[in-house]
Amino acid sequence: MMKLGKLLLLAVAVFVASPLWAMQLSPVSGEKRQADRDAIRAHIDKIFQAYIHKDGDVIRATHATEWRGFNSSSKTEVRGIDRYMQDVEGYLKGPVRMSAYKMLEFDVIFYGDTAMIPYVADVTYEFPGGSVTEKLRVLDVYAKLADGWNQVGSDTQLHPDSLEAQQSEAAPAGPEMKKSLMDAREAVWRDWFSNNRAHLEQVIPPETIAIDADSEKFENRDDILAGARSFAEGGGKLTRLEFPETEIQVYGSIAILYSKYAYELDVNGKPIAQSGRATEVFVYRDGKWLNSGWHLDSGK
Numbered sequence: 001m002m003k004l005g006k007l008l009l010l011a012v013a014v015f016v017a018s019p020l021w022a023m024q025l026s027p028v029s030g031e032k033r034q035a036d037r038d039a040i041r042a043h044i045d046k047i048f049q050a051y052i053h054k055d056g057d058v059i060r061a062t063h064a065t066e067w068r069g070f071n072s073s074s075k076t077e078v079r080g081i082d083r084y085m086q087d088v089e090g091y092l093k094g095p096v097r098m099s100a101y102k103m104l105e106f107d108v109i110f111y112g113d114t115a116m117i118p119y120v121a122d123v124t125y126e127f128p129g130g131s132v133t134e135k136l137r138v139l140d141v142y143a144k145l146a147d148g149w150n151q152v153g154s155d156t157q158l159h160p161d162s163l164e165a166q167q168s169e170a171a172p173a174g175p176e177m178k179k180s181l182m183d184a185r186e187a188v189w190r191d192w193f194s195n196n197r198a199h200l201e202q203v204i205p206p207e208t209i210a211i212d213a214d215s216e217k218f219e220n221r222d223d224i225l226a227g228a229r230s231f232a233e234g235g236g237k238l239t240r241l242e243f244p245e246t247e248i249q250v251y252g253s254i255a256i257l258y259s260k261y262a263y264e265l266d267v268n269g270k271p272i273a274q275s276g277r278a279t280e281v282f283v284y285r286d287g288k289w290l291n292s293g294w295h296l297d298s299g300k
Helices: 003-015 017-023 030-052 056-061 080-093 162-169 175-193 195-205 221-233
Strands: 065-070 097-106 109-113 114-127 131-145 148-158 209-211 236-251 256-268 268-286 286-296
Touching: 030 056, 030 097, 030 109, 030 114, 030 131, 030 148, 030 209, 056 065, 056 080, 065 080, 065 131, 131 162, 131 286, 175 195, 175 236, 175 256, 175 268, 175 286, 195 221, 195 286
Parallel strands: 065 148, 209 286
Antiparallel strands: 097 114, 109 114, 114 131, 131 148, 236 256, 256 268, 268 286
């Protein structure tokens, strides 16, 4: 038994020190394995062509059964080809279609029969009414399986250049977004006049800066909350609130509302009417619109 144990230890030591083991762990550039590099490059092109032609069967076949990774819109890990195809289903049935792609950067590094492929590509999508080109930053993982090289994992993200462009370009505000913004805007006004502190603390973030029509002071969050409390304690009540005109600009997660406003108050039996213009900034954070700043004037 002792001799057998020594032989096993010797065999393990020889295997660890063997050139084959070292080769499996050593990185090899794509240029030194040109045939494998070309096969992987052709496979990636096949995936792009499958997306261009909305060929679900080819998309499924070009991804391993136990695929793991993230798509550009993933919030959690995508596990397995069935889950991957669920994400793809919306694209296959929808009006948007990938029409072209251009590889800008491409590299391959091998570790035995596993390869990592970082690349950057411009991808053009067509949709009713126009087209858009986005730059993607991708890290694919490939493995040489029984039937050849196949993609076993990937992380696909928008390139920082495209993210910056999205944040700086005006986006259309659809009916649902307009309604959610106007509802959020009106709720903040009504909550201020009613001193609904619990909700105000949720929708007015710490960084808020406000300029009111009758004040030269730049107010912070504490000032705003104190003003709401003072108005309520002074016997003030809101009796009418209207926004007869509103224009909206949206940039990424930021929305700017330009409005005309009019309201009437009852302060200890005394009616007060006020109207003017408002410029308000909202930021979409944690699933809701936060009112991070505003500037009111009397409209004169």
